[in-house]
Amino acid sequence: MNLLFVCSKNRQRSPTAAHVVANDPEFADAGYEALSAGLNADSDTPLTPDLIRWADVVLVMEPGQRTRLSRRFRAHLRGKRVVCLSVPDRFEVLDPELIELLRRRLRQHLR
Template sequence: MSNRINVLFVCSKNQWRSPTAEAVYRDDPRVSVRSRGTARSAKQTIHAVDLAWADLVLVMEDKHRHRLLADYPGETRFLPIEVLHIPDDYQFMDSELVEFIRVATEPFIDSYQSKEPPIP
């Protein structure tokens, strides 16, 4: 198996969706995970260092992707940012949210892992 992928999950307030995704994938041997929020009031606000760490960014809604591209144009220039299309309708670790996260996330992890590693 290839090296672990650094996956950054992003929502607005880093309260329910992205922390749930981080918890779901915390012990997955394929990935290292973090979660952040785009809002100033987020529990853990996203910073450029988070984007530099990430190999793959998975955002919950289109607005999060647009926000990252607008606020961090240099850091996101070559960074894959994918939208999971998960609305803000769930509490932390809600069973339906966990299922949506797994179904939406797995294709991106599988796709990223199947790519050839970059030549140093």
């Protein structure tokens, strides 16, 4: 299953989430693949329709990002499951607390 993690700038939360999926056997061995992107124009990897097409599930970090995603990419989201992980923007990339929070939230939404 292809998971696309989306945050604002693709610098902290969404790359960390993709890292968790790729490096945690609980997710990697279950067949999950992950990419990440950002909604802002200055994102490290800006979100594109091609990335959305690739994804089976799109996971945003905050409710406002879900709204922005829907407004900008509504036509590309048809048939896609969109999940809000409710992860606040207060972490650095690969912060151990962020990794543990993401693991818990992923378990809730991917089971």
